[in-house]
Amino acid sequence: MAGSDANETAYKAAFMWRRQQDRGGPNVEFTQEEMDSAMNNKLAPGQQEYSIMSFRTAFHGRLFGSLSTTRSKPIHKLDIPAFDWPQATFPQLKYPLEAHAEENAAAEKKALEEVEHLIKTYHIPPCAVIVEPIQSEGGDNHASANFFKGLREITKKHNVLMIVDEVQTGVGATGKFWAHEHWDLPSPPDMVTFSKKAQTAGYYFGNPELRPNKPYRQFNTWMGDPARALLFRSIVQEIEKHDLVNRTAKVGDYLYGKIEALAKKYPGQFENLRGKGMGTFIAFDNPRRDEFLKRAKAFGINIGGSGQSAIRLRPMLIFEESHADILLEALEGIVTSWDKDLSKVGKAKAVPGEGTAKP
Amino acid sequence: MAGSDANETAYKAAFMWRRQQDRGGPNVEFTQEEMDSAMNNKLAPGQQEYSIMSFRTAFHGRLFGSLSTTRSKPIHKLDIPAFDWPQATFPQLKYPLEAHAEENAAAEKKALEEVEHLIKTYHIPPCAVIVEPIQSEGGDNHASANFFKGLREITKKHNVLMIVDEVQTGVGATGKFWAHEHWDLPSPPDMVTFSKKAQTAGYYFGNPELRPNKPYRQFNTWMGDPARALLFRSIVQEIEKHDLVNRTAKVGDYLYGKIEALAKKYPGQFENLRGKGMGTFIAFDNPRRDEFLKRAKAFGINIGGSGQSAIRLRPMLIFEESHADILLEALEGIVTSWDKDLSKVGKAKAVPGEGTAKP
Structure with missing residues (x-):
């Protein structure tokens, strides 16, 4: 249910x-x-x-x-x-x-x-x-x-x-x-x-x-x-076994700090960064949100939107710093490619029409 | 869901x-x-x-x-x-x-x-x-x-x-x-x-x-x-493979006929028998419904009630005539044991307080 x-x-x-x-x-x-x-x-x-x-x-x-x-x-x-x-x-x-x-x-x-x-x-x-x-x-x-x-x-x-x-x-x-x-x-x-x-x-x-x-x-x-x-018990056991909650807190802090640095480097691109100390439950706003999400797919990552302008991160609990680095590279790639044709950026071919925010 | x-x-x-x-x-x-x-x-x-x-x-x-x-x-x-x-x-x-x-x-x-x-x-x-x-x-x-x-x-x-x-x-x-x-x-x-x-x-x-x-x-x-x-596809495939819908229609007709005969033999015990031609979706009323369901457990069978006085049958699709015979024997046992102490009837020990109808 x-x-x-x-x-x-x-x-x-x-x-x-x-x-x-x-x-x-x-x-x-x-x-x-x-x-x-x-x-x-x-x-x-x-x-x-x-x-x-x-x-x-x-x-x-x-x-x-x-x-x-x-x-x-x-x-x-x-x-x-x-x-x-x-x-x-x-x-x-x-x-x-x-x-x-x-x-x-x-x-x-x-x-x-x-x-x-x-x-x-x-x-x-x-x-x-x-x-x-x-x-x-x-x-x-x-x-x-x-x-x-x-x-x-x-x-x-x-x-x-x-x-x-x-x-x-x-x-x-x-x-x-x-x-x-x-x-x-x-x-x-x-x-x-x-x-x-x-x-x-x-x-x-x-x-x-x-x-x-x-x-x-x-x-x-x-x-x-x-x-x-x-199923839920197994999930809880797996979480405990691998200390996933504490690890999520740690990788979240790492990720937040890195996005904070990107926000300084690229003003206006990672606005209202939020979720400090809240694990990987991190979000920011971008004035071209829907286009941002579409471009993210071209960089091989699937992110969702919420609300009017938020880009929200919801990685799984097994998300580690090495994954964060891949994400961070893509985030930087997206905000430095606005003037480039979507089909020529990123790692994957963009699929037009996909990757829009959830209305 | x-x-x-x-x-x-x-x-x-x-x-x-x-x-x-x-x-x-x-x-x-x-x-x-x-x-x-x-x-x-x-x-x-x-x-x-x-x-x-x-x-x-x-x-x-x-x-x-x-x-x-x-x-x-x-x-x-x-x-x-x-x-x-x-x-x-x-x-x-x-x-x-x-x-x-x-x-x-x-x-x-x-x-x-x-x-x-x-x-x-x-x-x-x-x-x-x-x-x-x-x-x-x-x-x-x-x-x-x-x-x-x-x-x-x-x-x-x-x-x-x-x-x-x-x-x-x-x-x-x-x-x-x-x-x-x-x-x-x-x-x-x-x-x-x-x-x-x-x-x-x-x-x-x-x-x-x-x-x-x-x-x-x-x-x-x-x-x-x-x-x-x-899961649902597998269930449908299993149903088709074993022709379970047609078999349920057949075993339902068999079961209905036998309960109809019990109803004649024991007047007032299987009232308003319904579900003729509707597979095993069969029900009847009994004036002592809750006690009937409790006794059923003593006979080793688990039946449910519904509404004010109905005893409703809901066997699985793999229910066959041989299972129907076990059920029928129990049904007859229940309605001929009203005057007997619950702990002394049936195949299993009755568990007092269990087996009441769903309110």
Whole structure:
């Protein structure tokens, strides 16, 4: 299953948890009115309607519940019915971070104030907030550990769950097994969702109150799929055996430093470089992004884009410094070949029409 | 991925298709207003809202869109926000069919009239109707080929798509590869969804108008997952090599005949026997259903329940007459052992608390 499934089961757990509180605990039986209303897709009289809050430019999946929290691009959402759920602004940091520390802190403070305002005033109050450690599909948008600590405090204060969507960031790429380990939160996220590298989909949680109070409230044909669980275990074992998370942290630092040097050498070509200390989860902007990605193929490397102008690096966990050097050579080749015919640059023949960014 | 994913992607295709008609075709660009509205989970001014219609006691999955069309049991739906989509009554046939031909035909006619009425009057008009060939989770509820032909005619007439959910019925168990082959429809369903036996999830369609007009409108990490496609191909090859669909039809007829004989021998124990001519997709009701399923385990067989009182058979495609005989012996053993202590019947020790029906 996919990240969409992971997030939606987490949302279901959040709704069940909040309604259970309203009801007075896990042992209070559903009323006949509640059951009849549910069968008609309605709330029972007196039942509070809840929502899931997400952030602008977030991506949490493409099914009907997850798509209601996805705010990346119109093409993902057009024509598909959505729930009337709230979105808060994700802080838009300026780079380099050192040069914009005050401005960025203010942007994060303002974003948190908006979150709290929406929690207190939105006409369908959120029972959970979902957030990506790094907004991936939305353009590799980062926020500081302080921002996420603030988010944890606000959600705790208002009895709202904090769901961390680690579908892209989870399983090592940021130099920690889970990206939220970078934040040193005062208390853990309520739920952490995963898929992709895990070869399966789901969420983990620590609070026993999040366990559904009856069987079959969360259920699925492949639930607990043993073949996928074995695959994930093998992946984890392989990661541990080869110390791949720490190695990714190290090679990420190496790669970041080298791109930083390229950015100085070629002004305007590697803008808003981000992902320092976040393993190989590195991105930068280029004003000719789509052409950049096309040219990358001519140099024999396959990179993707995200958001409006980001070029995002997502090497596998076995990526080493020697691979980084190949990539770096290609990156330099791309930005020094703009005036050359695409068919005459790089190592491979370019395939026209391919290599464009994911819209 | 799962049946929920299969159905939701089909719903998405349905919404895109209908809005594309409203817009004037696949080459009409989205307006800025449409794109802005979509990003806010809203309809653009003047845009028509659409729904997906399903049937009472239907089961189409547990994610937010599919759950909005699932109408099986409150436990599946309680506390989870749902779209305000319409449901029509699924005809409730009486058994044996021969003895209630007129009454059943009237029930199906009435159900179709309700479908047409809802299509014409529901405040959020449906752009698609989804139906299971046999309502599985809902209790193995059958309808005649005539009913489905009528549904095809009504949906065609009103420009509504007909989606057939073959997540449970697909891939051979009914004695045809797809259960809807039993109906001899005047024109094929618009979309057929599948998962489970296919080891993957998706839908197939014939009408090119159902193809999204832009890339990335339907997309997913595992889309076209080659490993799963190879698995499904191998399954299809194995089915063809061993002629498993035809053999399932034959062994189903054998099994049905034998249970029919048991029903005569033990009145009240195998009520509303259904699935004649539908391969091994056979079910019956028993007034002590949950106890029946528990006792079945004591006889060494694992059967499931569905709906309020159904015992449903779902043997694998390699089920042969010799296996049917073992099952039949157990079935007879169960219904002649009601007065015996559970620990003293059958071949295996009963495990108290296990073997209850899926709620």
